[in-house]
Amino acid sequence: MEKLDMLYKGKAKKLYSTDDPNVLWVEYMNQATAGDGAKKAQIQGKGSLNNRITTVLFRLLEAEGVKTDFIRRVSDTEQLNEKISMFPLEIIMRNTAAGSFAKRYGIKEGTQLKRPILEFCYKSDDLHDPFINVDGIVALGLATDEEMAEVSRQTRDISEKLTKIFHDIDVKLVDFKIEEGKNKDGEIVLADEITPDTCRLWDLKDGSGKVEHLDKDLFRRDLGDIIPAYEEIYKRLLALADRRGVKVE
């Protein structure tokens, strides 16, 4: 497989074409951003850790029957993904109130929700990814009702599986963001990344009840270095994959 032209440069990844029109070459960068790009830094080792963490998580989910666009990891910071047609949506699931949700409704961060909440944001840098509901998505032609029913079903399923994965490594999955798209066979699949950049992960290990962040909130809120936290998540996930007999390259 040959890495060809750069197609797109995002905040944390670069996408390249390859000699196969159905395959994308994805490079994870060391760049960290927060607050819609207002805060920016280069953090040595982040690209490699996120590339590896997303590889383990996608392999663990695939082992449980989740369909994804992931092909394989090809280097420290790079992986191959199927080229799919992405829905321009950030799909967010929340188990516990935190971040913008806690702020929006004036709830204390950490409040357990009576049921998980599925939210959508319209991916648009110019508009700062505004909140949108299914009626808005269908009315704007971003996806059909049927597609949104399937996206929602898959996201709730992924949420249950991810919550269990993190519970098994003594981490509370507070909330997360995923993206989905349609592959060449018209199937809706999980895409993009699942990393501590896109999840809120609270350590349950010390049992004191004090929140210990193992995610990008360390960077967003100037709470400390993200690398030891991301390394800890990676180490625990690898051990879980081993316990579950899931092969990770």
Ligand code: UDP
């Ligand atoms: N999230 C993300 N990308 C975004 C916005 C949010 O990955 O552009 C993730 C974030 O890491 C968290 C969840 O989605 O796990 C919910 O984020 P929230 O809406 O609370 O936004 P924030 O407080 O991070 O602005």
